[in-house]
Amino acid sequence: MELRDINSVTRLGIAGILGAVLLSYSGHWWGKAIANEKHELAAYRSEIIAKNAEQQAAQARTYSLEIRGVGLAVNDWHQSSVWREIAKKSNNFSSIFPSDSKAYNPSLSSRETTADINTRVAFQHSAGESVAYWPIPAFALGPPNPYEKPYRAANLINSGRNAATLGKL
Numbered sequence: 001m002e003l004r005d006i007n008s009v010t011r012l013g014i015a016g017i018l019g020a021v022l023l024s025y026s027g028h029w030w031g032k033a034i035a036n037e038k039h040e041l042a043a044y045r046s047e048i049i050a051k052n053a054e055q056q057a058a059q060a061r062t063y064s065l066e067i068r069g070v071g072l073a074v075n076d077w078h079q080s081s082v083w084r085e086i087a088k089k090s091n092n093f094s095s096i097f098p099s100d101s102k103a104y105n106p107s108l109s110s111r112e113t114t115a116d117i118n119t120r121v122a123f124q125h126s127a128g129e130s131v132a133y134w135p136i137p138a139f140a141l142g143p144p145n146p147y148e149k150p151y152r153a154a155n156l157i158n159s160g161r162n163a164a165t166l167g168k169l
Contacts, residue, residue: 071126073118079125
């Protein structure tokens, strides 16, 4: 066999070597991709199983609501005096209010005054300890009030928070 041109043989040799290197690199890359795919699939499967187990555990949990403060005002009774009246009645299924209509003051101003006092007392009892548990500054804004009435929501909340901060109730 006679070599006619060394350049063409050199080109064919270089092309053959590069082809073999490219083929082996492609095979290696393809094998790594398949192995990585299997690894990712296994990781995804274990992640989904863990999430499902966590969801099932969360559904089985029992949740509770933690109440930090409760204000209770009924008629002229506030907080524990309401429970005293219930204990006096000795019947959990009847009202603590008198059934005689003459026991109630028919005056509208008296009922409004009692309602205003009860609102303030209930708020002060419920929010009195809130500053200790909720140190986030809170502001209550209401609509413009030309008469500056002290029983508006903003004044109630601010006075309740201030009283709780200063230790007054």
